[in-house]
Amino acid sequence: MADFLTLVGARIKQLRIQKGLSQAKLAEMADLQDTYIGGVERGKRNISLNSLERIMSALEADPAEALKFGRLEVLEEEKDKQNVLDIHISLLRERSLAEVKLVQRMAKDMFDTLDQEKIER
Template identity: 75%
Template sequence: MSDFLTLVGARIKQLRVQKGLSQARLAELAELQDSYIGGVERGSRNISLNSLEKIMSALGADPVEALKFGKLDEVVDLSEEAAKQDLLEIHLSLLQERSLPEIRLVHRMVKDMFDTFDRKEERES
C-alpha cells in the first residue's frame, strides 16, 4: 500500500460516510464488489481510473474530490460518535503502512499529549 492509495481510500470513505452509505450500497451503486470498496477504502487495492470514476459518480461527486486530502481533517455534520469513529478509522488507515518504530513513536507522542491534557485538567479543577 502506498500513502497515496491510503489517502484516496480515506477520502472516499469520508465521502461515503457523509452520504450515509454503507460499503455494500456504494458498491451496488458503482456496480463494483463490496469487498473491492473495502480494499479501496483501506488503501490496499490499486484503484483504476475507471473504478474511481464509477465510485465518485455513485457518490455524486466530481472525481477530483477524491484527491482533496486536506478535507480529511474536516468533520461533517455527523453525530459525535459517528464523527469520532470516522476520525479513528482515518487515523488507523494512516498508520497502517507505517513501520512498527514509527507507530510506537506516534503512540508515545499521543500518550504524552494525553498525560499533559490530564495534568492541565487536574490543575484547573
C-alpha cells in the same frame, strides 16, 4: 504509492459516510464488489481511474474530490463534533421538557458570555 492509496481510500470513505451509505450500497451503486470498496478504503487496492470514476459518480461527487486530502482533518473534526452532539441529544431525550429548557437557557447564557468575552478581547 501506498500512502497515496491510503489517502484516496480515506477520502472515499469519508464521502461515503457523509452520504450515509454502506460499503455494500456504494458497491451496488458503482457496480463493483463490496470487498473491492473495502480494499480501496483501506488503501489496499490500486484503484483504476475507471473504478474511481464509477465510485465518485455513485457518490454524486466530482472525481477530483477524491484527491482533496486537506479536507480529511476538517471532516474528521466535523465527525467528532457530530458524535458529541449526538451524545448530548441522547442525554437530553431522557429528560423532561422543563429540564431540557433549563439546559437550553444555561447553554445560551454560557454562549452569550463567551461571545461577549471574544468581543472584549
